[in-house]
Amino acid sequence: MTSDLSSFAALAPAYPELLLAVGAVVLLLAGVLFSRERSTGLSVISIVLLVAVIAVAIWQPAEGVLFNGGFIVDGFARYMKFLVLGGSAVTLILSTSAAKPFGLDKFEYSILVLLATLGMMVMVSANDLMSLYVGLELQSLALYVVAALRRGDSRATEAGLKYFVLGALASGLLLYGASLVYGFTGLTQLDQIIGAVTGHRSVGLIFGMVFLLAGIAFKISAVPFHMWTPDVYEGAPTPVTAFFSTAPKVAAMALIIRVVTVSFGPLTHDWQQIVVFLSIASMVLAAFAAIGQNNLKRLLAYSSIGHVGFALVGLSAGTAVGVEGVAVYLAIYITMNIGFFAVLLSLRTADGSYVETIPQLAGLAQKRPFVAGIMAVVMFSFIGLPPLAGFFAKWQVFLAAIDAHLFALAIIGVLASAVSAFYYLRIVKVMYFDEPTTDFVAAPAELTAVMAVTGFLLVTYFFTVSSPLYAAAHAAAGSLF
Secondary structure, three states: OHHHHHHHHOOHHHHHHHHHHHHHHHHHHHHHHOOOOOHHHHHHHHHHHHHHHHHHHHHOOOOEEEOOOOEEEOHHHHHHHHHHHHHHHHHHHHHOOOOOOOOOOOHHHHHHHHHHHHHHHHHHHEOEHHHHHHHHHHHHHHHHHHHOOOOOOHHHHHHHHHHHHHHHHHHHHHHHHHHHHHHHHOOOEHHHHHHHHOOOOOHHHHHHHHHHHHHHHHHOOOOOOOOHHHHHHHHOOHHHHHHHOOHHHHHHHHHHHHHHHHHOHHHHHHHHHHHHHHHHHHHHHHHHHOOOOOEHHHHHHHHHHHHHHHHHHHHHOOOHHHHHHHHHHHHHHHHHHHHHHHHHHHOEEOOOOEOOEHHHHOOHHHHOHHHHHHHHHHHHHHHOOOOOHHHHHHHHHHHHHHHOOOHHHHHHHHHHHHHHHHHHHHHHHHHHHOOOOOOEOOOOHHHHHHHHHHHHHHHHHHHHOHHHHHHHHHHHHHOOO
16 A cells, blocks of 8 residues: 555656546546536536646646656746646636537537647657657647537638648658657657767758657648648637647647757757748748738738747757747747637627628727727737837847847847738727727626736736746756756
């Protein structure tokens, strides 16, 4: 008995994942047996479960390496898991009032979100090429189904199919890269690969690293692996798009950071060139491709591609300061996206449809001044105007690039921000200067609360959360270097 207790205590770093896995399985059985028509109740329980997992992670801040080196919990993993869990919980809150209109009033929806979140947590803590792949596929398979969950909608079905086909291609690239890395090092554990890489720069190993990074780049929608993003974002139900644009981005970014810093540190000069290319291509393409978009979800898809490019600016530095900047950027990026989708889901017209295009926002400031104000704050923060949080996010990553003497990259980033201001300001112009064309019903209380909180955090970031967030990001980055 004592041995069993000690064995269970040794699993303390994995308590959050174990709780989430057990909770998801129990809720799945409950849904099948009792609650097929009571999906709202399961959604609420799922939100409570995610909050409980966050509480367990806070209460039990254990760190260590488990499962024969395949799973690691350090400061970086804990920081990213808080972002993943928080993003998943809030996007489930956003979907509660919109589940029925978007055809998501099925108990499977919240279960799939939980399983995807579990996969993301495994990705964040992956310390082996095999556990990395298992976490990635657990997340991806759940997301493929969620994208196409609205079976009667041809756009959702198309989105799910495109995501699945291109996702399978990306998985193949990643597996091929992993096999090359294993073939040329004889190792799969990330923190051991660095020993084999040191002083052993073979062409085959470089090719393996390139394919590995290409597979992960698909998950963060970095150019040129971004093709699926606009179509999937537009076709998937809006609450699903909100989920896609938050937690999975954080998990994939955490994965690429751990792989390049832990496994390929001695090859920094090689992977730095890849990341710089991904960063520049993402920022430039997104800045210009979004200009002609009228659909708000497609616009946000290109915006997310651009923001991934900005985050990669920090990673391109290859330093602890750069990773620190990325960690801060991701926290602020999630907050901005949540605010954006809270606004979209609060704009329901009298006929029961939701706003999806920019012209439908005409005169919103006259009809719903609070909602228009929050949207304006989010748009200005996306641009990076001071003193909003988005300014400090970009400041952190550009500062890291300058410290690493990547001056051209920082200049391109600033110019891309200036170009992107056009389509963000266009939304503000339509809301405040065009004549109203649409009437809206009152927003649900939970959406109003989310909008208020995100707006407050974005406006008061420097005075409220900047110091604790910076300290947490500093500690997270320090655990990798």
